[in-house]
Amino acid sequence: xxxxxxxxxxxxxxxxxxxxxxxxxxxxxxxxxxxxxxxxxxxxxxxxxxxxxxxxxxxxxxxxxxxxxxxxxxxxxxxxxxxxxxxxxxxxxxxxxxxxxxxxxxxxxxxxx
Ligand code: AMP
Ligand code: ZN
Numbered sequence: 001x002x003x004x005x006x007x008x009x010x011x012x013x014x015x016x017x018x019x020x021x022x023x024x025x026x027x028x029x030x031x032x033x034x035x036x037x038x039x040x041x042x043x044x045x046x047x048x049x050x051x052x053x054x055x056x057x058x059x060x061x062x063x064x065x066x067x068x069x070x071x072x073x074x075x076x077x078x079x080x081x082x083x084x085x086x087x088x089x090x091x092x093x094x095x096x097x098x099x100x101x102x103x104x105x106x107x108x109x110x111x112x113x
Contacts, residue, residue, distance in 0.1 A: 063100055
């Protein structure tokens with residue numbers, strides 16, 4: 001499959017990994033939008049939010065636990081951070097493998113909700 005994030009999972013493309021287990025991978029975003037910008041992904045190829053299946057519920061929930069752990073390790077848990085998932089064309093999703101942006105390390109602007 002021609003998926004850049006699957007290639008990162010398979011170590012065909014190098015990345016700066018900050019967390020890895022059998023189900024989840026997290027790595028530094030190549031074009032950071034904040035002092036700390038980490039991409040968290042399931043190793044299972046799920047295209048986008050609308051392709052989450054019932055069987056993925058535990059996996060998606062676990063991603064938030066992993067985000068908590070990474071936020072603590074990166075020293076941004078106390079000050080706060082933002083988690084963003086872009087979905088589809090209008091959501092501005094460019095990589096078609098579901099991913100959670102973890103952004104922090106500064107007071108984030110551009111609050112839209
Ligand atoms: P999105 O626009 O929500 O699809 O976000 C895709 C994100 O993946 C962007 O923030 C990109 O900078 C990031 N990205 C793309 N290719 C790589 C890569 N090889 N390594 C790390 N991050 C990447
Ligand atoms: Zn993929």
